[in-house]
Amino acid sequence: MMRKMLLVILWLLPCYTLANVYSLPTNGGRLIGELQTHVVQQGEYFKTIADQYNVGILELMETNPGVDPFLPTPGTELTIPTLMLLPDVPRQGIVINLPELRLYYFPENGREVHVFPVGIGRVGRETPEMVTKIKSRIPNPSWTPPASIRADHLRERGEVLPRVVPAGPDNPLGQYAMQLSYGDGSYLIHGTNKDFGIGMRVSAGCIRLNPDDIEWLFNQSKYGDNVRVINQAVKISAEPDGRHIIEVHSPLSESEDEPSNKVITLNSQMVKFISQDKVDRAKANDAILTQNGIPVLITRDDVNSSDLSWSGN
Numbered sequence: 001m002m003r004k005m006l007l008v009i010l011w012l013l014p015c016y017t018l019a020n021v022y023s024l025p026t027n028g029g030r031l032i033g034e035l036q037t038h039v040v041q042q043g044e045y046f047k048t049i050a051d052q053y054n055v056g057i058l059e060l061m062e063t064n065p066g067v068d069p070f071l072p073t074p075g076t077e078l079t080i081p082t083l084m085l086l087p088d089v090p091r092q093g094i095v096i097n098l099p100e101l102r103l104y105y106f107p108e109n110g111r112e113v114h115v116f117p118v119g120i121g122r123v124g125r126e127t128p129e130m131v132t133k134i135k136s137r138i139p140n141p142s143w144t145p146p147a148s149i150r151a152d153h154l155r156e157r158g159e160v161l162p163r164v165v166p167a168g169p170d171n172p173l174g175q176y177a178m179q180l181s182y183g184d185g186s187y188l189i190h191g192t193n194k195d196f197g198i199g200m201r202v203s204a205g206c207i208r209l210n211p212d213d214i215e216w217l218f219n220q221s222k223y224g225d226n227v228r229v230i231n232q233a234v235k236i237s238a239e240p241d242g243r244h245i246i247e248v249h250s251p252l253s254e255s256e257d258e259p260s261n262k263v264i265t266l267n268s269q270m271v272k273f274i275s276q277d278k279v280d281r282a283k284a285n286d287a288i289l290t291q292n293g294i295p296v297l298i299t300r301d302d303v304n305s306s307d308l309s310w311s312g313n
Helices: 002-010 046-053 057-063 147-157 211-220 268-274 281-290
Strands: 020-023 031-033 036-039 077-080 083-085 093-097 102-106 112-117 130-139 176-180 188-190 201-203 226-230 234-238 244-248
Touching: 020 031, 036 046, 046 057, 046 077, 057 077, 083 234, 083 244, 102 211, 112 211, 176 211, 188 211, 234 268, 244 268, 244 281
Parallel strands: 093 226
Antiparallel strands: 020 112, 031 083, 036 077, 093 102, 102 112, 130 176, 130 226, 176 188, 234 244
16 A cells, blocks of 8 residues: 555656766675665655665665655654665676666676666566566657557556557657567666656566666667676675675565565575574574665674674775
8 A cells, every 4th residue: 555655646756866876896795885864854755865866765665664755754864775785696787686676787897887776567567587688779769568558558547558659758668768688579678757666666567767867878788788687685795804794675576465574585505604603693584584675794793893884885
């Protein structure tokens, strides 16, 4: 119910973005960025705050549980999730981690990574995991909604979608689209003509970016660039300086009725990581249960007394 109410509110709010660019660790580590805080001002909502820092709505809610996203109390200090572990994949091209609702873009210079919030497929029309490439780049795209989407639209809204929506302000793909080679080519990374849905599960399976973000990414990318869509709710890292870090996001729901905090199944690599003598298992378990999307230092206090006051780049 909370997320459905949020969709209604977001229709009315403007959208502003700025790029989040992080230097890649030069020592083989995976921690980037730094935590920021924001003191809520009168009249602010999670949507306006998320736009200010170019983070997603759900990740802001995940990081600040218990705060009303519609009417946060002025003076409340929010944690902005701009400290993160890089996904455990090759650092090349475009990487989309579905539970994070984030897109990572790794330029060929190998020195930095650009991170953007994305909208992904809703329950029942999930964005699939894939390893693929950019098949085509389409400025001012038209949209040909599949028969299944036209049927859903008629059933849910009582409206008949046209067979082809031409480029322009009424086109839900926005001004730029990149077609992926996966499957029959129906999956796109594209913009939007709406002021909501970024950092949420609202699409029919495509990956949706803010207009400014897709314009930048479109101009940086090219035909044949690598695209990887992954599902890593848990990220772990043994940093070169000895710190052990875990970052846990809520796994993707498979139905609307699932609880927000779901049981996470750890793979053998994660179990081995947490079982190390240097790791505080209680801290690791707390992070797995809390699922707040923030990197947590789980090195035992008697091994390393550092805390998360440090930055990752």
